Amino acid sequence: MTDQAIVLVIDDEPRSLQTLRRVLGDDFIVLTAAGADEAEAILAQEMPAVILCDQRMPGLSGVEFLQRVREHWPEPVRMILSGYTDSDDILAAINDAGIYRFIAKPWDPDELLEAVRAAVHLYHLQRQNHAISVEMKVSASQLEKVVAEKRSRVRALFGFDSIVHAAGSPVAEAIALARRVADYDLSVLITGESGTGKELLARAIHYNSPRAEGSFVMENCGALPDQLLESELFGCKKGAFTGAYEDRIGLFEQASGGTIFLDEIGETSPAFQVKLLRVLQEGEIRPLGARLTRRVDVRVVAATNRDLEEEVRAGRFRQDLYYRLAGFPIHLCPLRDRPGDIPLLAEMLLGEAMQRLNKPVHDFHPEALAVLRAYSWPGNIRELRNEVQRMVALAESETLGRAVMSPRILRAVAGQSLQGVQPATSLREQVEALEERIVRAALLRHHGNISRVADELGLSRVGLRGKMARYRLGRSADLVGCDSEDDDG
Incomplete structure (x- = not known):
């Protein structure tokens, strides 16, 4: 004053x-x-x-x-x-x-x-200027500290160690490859069925690379028509097309200095593939409606659930673009090929569901885990996540059991015992294969209770144990998780 x-x-x-x-x-x-x-x-x-x-x-x-x-x-x-x-x-x-x-x-x-x-x-x-300058110095220091802490948490959240898998899992090989390529500025092509965790692996590559301090941006290339996809990736000028009401900065420019993840790259049209190839070759983008190009420095990680080599042979995917993207290919196997990971994944997803639904559920009953392991999961981890959320929503106790599982999953697991009998070299082998599946299904239905299974199949307890020994069904893994052989189940 x-x-x-x-x-x-x-x-x-x-x-x-x-x-x-x-x-x-x-x-x-x-x-x-x-x-x-x-x-x-x-x-x-x-x-x-x-x-x-x-x-x-x-x-x-x-x-x-x-x-x-x-x-x-x-x-x-x-x-x-x-x-x-x-x-x-x-x-x-x-x-x-x-x-x-x-x-x-x-x-x-x-x-x-x-x-x-x-x-x-x-x-x-x-x-006032001095006070602001001091405050800015303090704020900058505090901001640097906050950013460093957040970056550390993000790296932990999306690091390679965050990808859940058991010892000896087939996924371990893919993770090892990703670790080795993360430090090198090579394009990576991740293949695998939908829901196998391709985006998670792409993020881990980015946050463990020299580009970790840059942006990680992603686009589902199969979700948009060519013009909108080009606008999203390369940007556009106001009035370039109907609906372009303002200038837009494309994702390639936003990701400059970082990584762009192009999901479902196999869904793009041949016309768009030509434009994408030019960007990858020249390192330049030209927004829709613009006259001048702009330099970008971007690492590309692409993903697809298609067999791109077959797509190339069929003429649906450009060979030159394929080799640009597949600088370092990594394949993620489906969940059905990694049953040992399912209990660990289920526990992780249970924690997520508990937090999201605010419902205290502590664990899975062994029978429920047995069914989860036995199911083929055509939707992979995404389907498993949905199932766990459904179970938590329906749960009336702190343990998730078969009662809250989807009927279709229970039917599919029970039906596996009667499906897929492969032709054998003799009638005897075919009969034994069918018998093994029938015994396995009965053990699953009765949760490993020997007396009940024997009654259902018209066998003595000794006869049933003999068949279990012949088909090596006495171990929990062979019983699809059923580990009880006592009369009380």
Whole structure:
């Protein structure tokens, strides 16, 4: 506030000090000093906003004194009063003492008052600027710390170790390949059925690469027609096509310095493949409706559930684009080929579902896990996630059992025992194969209860155990998770 600002006036003439106090006293707190020594004593106790000093004083001149002030008390705004207009004095005042304003005598009271008001305003602005600068430095430091912490959490969230798999899982080989290629700026093509975790692997590659501090952006290439897909990836100018109401920055430009993930790349049309190939070859994009191209520095990770080599042979996918994308191919096997991972994945998905649905469910019953392991999961991890969420939503206890499982999954698992009997070299082998599946299905239905299975099949307990031994159904893995052989199940 200007009415609280302190103005220090220095003049060796008492009448001048009285006049200055009278002119400035209504707006400011005015402190007076008759010379440099007295002024320095005041500065040791008070911090004025403005110092108004006469140039001609015994001892130090005004410029010499304000030069000392500049060295020891740089914050106050410094002003000179002088009855002389020597140009050398003015230059010295400006250059040596950092004088804000040189006021010649005789001065006009109103003009002097306005000059001091402006100086006080400048003082407050300087203090605000200093405070903001300090705050920005602190904020920048804090922001860097926050960004580093978030980046560390993201890397942990999307790191290779976050890809759930059991020891000896077929997925381990794909992860090992991805780890090795992450450090190198090569294009990667991830193949595998829908829902096998291709996006998760792509993110892990990005966040464990030298481009980790850049952006990771993705686009489902099979979800949009060519024109919209081109606009999304390369950008567009306003009016380039119907619906282009504003300039759009494409994902390639947004991902410059980082990674772009092109999912379902096998769904693109031959016409779009030509445009994408040009971008990959030249490292340049041209937004729709633009005349000039723009350079981009992007690593491409593509994914598809199609056999692109077969697509190339059939003429549906350009061979040159395929070799551009498949700089380092990685295949993710379907969930049915990694049954050992299913219990671990189910536990992870259970934690997600509990948090999402806010429902306390602790674990799976062994019978439920047995069914989950036995099911073929044509929708892979995506289907497993949906099933676990459904089970949690229906759960009435803290343990998820068969009662809350989808009937279609239970029927499919039970029906597997009677399906897929392969032709054998003899009638006996075919009969034994069918018998094995019937016994397995009965064990599953009765949760491994030997007495009940024997009654259903018309066998003695000894006879049933003999068949179980013959077909090696005595282990839990061979019983599709049923590990009870006691009468009480």
